[in-house]
Amino acid sequence: MAKPLAGKTIAILATDGFEEVELAEPKKALEHAGATTHVIAPHSGEIKGWKLTDWGRTARVHRELNEVSFEDYDALLLPGGVMNPDKLRMDTRAVAFVKKFFDAGRPVAAICHAPWTLIEADVVKGRTMTSWPSLQTDLRNAGANWVDEIVVVDGNLTTSRKPDDIPTFIKTMLEQFAAASRPVAKSA
Secondary structure (H helix, E strand, O other): OOOOOOOOEEEEEOOOOEEHHHHHHHHHHHHHOOOEEEEEEOOOOEEEEEEOOEEEEEEEOOEEHHHOOHHHOOEEEEOOOOHHHHHHOOOHHHHHHHHHHHHOOOOEEEEOOOHHHHHHOOOOOOOEEOOOHHHHHHHHHOOOEEOOOOEEEEOOEEEEOOHHHHHHHHHHHHHHHHHOOOOOOOOO
């Protein structure tokens, strides 16, 4: 079976309160497509997921945020949940990490409440995107064109609204991540 993401390494930036299914399902799909994934968080150990209405499973943190460089990653996945992006947008390291993917034109996929972190990184102005409905005013105020669609692709950014959209989100994310090429790393 073809592995369209073989050789690619994907950063998954999250912290405590991530929506469990929005991290677990895309991560599984990325790995099935041949990618190496790293869950990156502000702290080591594990991060605790949220399962719709209560705490869910944990995810192992592969790398701490202060130990990574965006240059080591081909693409970025931002899962939602209310608490997760709210905490990340208050972390200047997380915001800077996200912004670097946009500055370099690397693909980013964000679902649900994850665009809060994108707003803080000042990367949504002029983009058409979707999110959990309660973020539409935040996104519009930040200069985005918010639409109520299952998935939206605008340049290097793929966005989706909610857990019900995950199958279409995953399909589109995989296509976008597979189509992107990372610049050759500079020699040290």
